[in-house]
Amino acid sequence: MHHPSFTNDLKRINEKAIRHDARLSVERGFTGTLAVSEVNISMEEYVDFVGILRDEVGPTIQVVHHASWSTLEDNIEAVRRAEHAGADLVLLSYPPNFYPESEQEIYDYTKAVCDATxxxxxxxxxxxxxxSPRIHQSDIPTRLIRRLLDDCPNIAVIKAEGGYPSIQGPIECHRLFGxxxxISIPVENDMIPLSQLMPIQYSATSNHEYYGTAIPEVMALLRDAKYDAAAEIYWATHAARKANAAAQxxxxxxxFINRLAWKFQGWLQGFNGGPLRLPTQRVHDADMFALRKGLLDSDLNPSMDPFKEFFVGRNPA
Known part of the structure; x- marks a missing residue:
């Protein structure tokens, strides 16, 4: 996952830092990355951000456009521009001001974005x-997913977190649409156990960089049905998993996801870090110590640099 990096005066995106993170993702074995838009970034800057990622990683990994803008019209414009900039996939989001009172309204919004790209x-x-619960306890019910799959042929992935933290949503999606x-299960706490019972090809998108190379490694093991070795990684990283869960x-x-905290998690593993613009949530010393301790207890070798350096970034500009 890639959060945009900015210059230290927060007036521009930081190309050097973005390229640093892109290269590190390739080195760590990730096969895709989300270009996060759910921060204070202009559309022009965001399109440049996607283009920089595409240029840096080439065909090595997939670049996922984050369709998280304020209106349907903005999302249609952004997805078209991100496609032109080199994105491979679209993670569909719904704006905070979108208040559907029927399944049809969700259908109409979703289909409009699908039809635009x-x-x-x-x-x-x-x-x-x-x-939920206004529309359905599972957030988007399977009968609506069925309609969307029938009418939107470019829906290729279901990021199955309906009804979270219940695992019923992922299991239903696998059974009905697998x-x-x-079927993507991004929460590795569920993905690693469930993938020993049903095939999971994709775990996107989430803050997997917090675990260093562990998630790409465990995905390779699961593909080869090496479940004992995958289970060893699961338990070896359990302290970090518990620290992550407590932080969330x-x-x-x-x-709303605390993007600064997720950026800090990446910084602990060598990613750029650096400041985000207001409005942004905050991350305090107690949170940072706890997240770093989780990695230490899991032998995941976090950065021991002073926390002050996170707010500067590894590639200040």
Whole structure:
């Protein structure tokens, strides 16, 4: 996952830092990355950000456009421009001001974005959108997913977090749609155990860089059905997993991911870090110490640089 990096005066994106993170993702064995838009960034800057990622990684990994803009019109413009800039897939989001009162409204919004691009779409049932329980307890019910798959042929992936933290949503999606589209389980706490019972080809998108090379390694093991070796990695990283879970409960308030905290998690593993513009959530010493201790307890070799350096970034400009 790539969060944009900015110059230290926060007036421009930091190309050197973005390229640093892109190269590191390739080195760590990741096969794709999300170009995060859910921060204070202009559309012009974001399109440049996607283009820099595409240029740096070449055909090595997939660049996922983050369709997280304020209106349907903005999202249609952004997806078209991201496609032109070199994105490979689209992670579909829903704006905070989108308040559907029927399944049809979700269908109409989703289809409008799908129709605006030739890129493959990642459909994302998730509690963050506020569809549950008003629309359905599973956020986007399977009967609506069925309609969308029938009418939107470029939906290629379901990021199955409906009804989270229940695992019923991922299991339903696998049972009903697993032979038609790729089922992604981004929460590695669920993905590693479930993949020993059902095939999971994709774990995107999430803050996997926090675990260093562990997630690409475990995905390779799972593909080869080396479940004992995958289980060893699961338990070896469990302290970090618990630290991550505790941080998310504390930091991700308002049904919104704390992007600064996720950027810090990447910094602990050698990624750039660096400042984000207001409005942004914060990360404090207690949170940073706890996240670093989780990595230490899992022998995942976090950076021991002073925390002050995170707010500067590894490639200041």
């Amino acid at each position: 030739d890129l493959a779409i990642i459909l994302f049932p998730m509690f963050l959108w506020g569809f 032979e038609e589209v790729v 409960q504390k930091l991700s308030g308002g049904y």
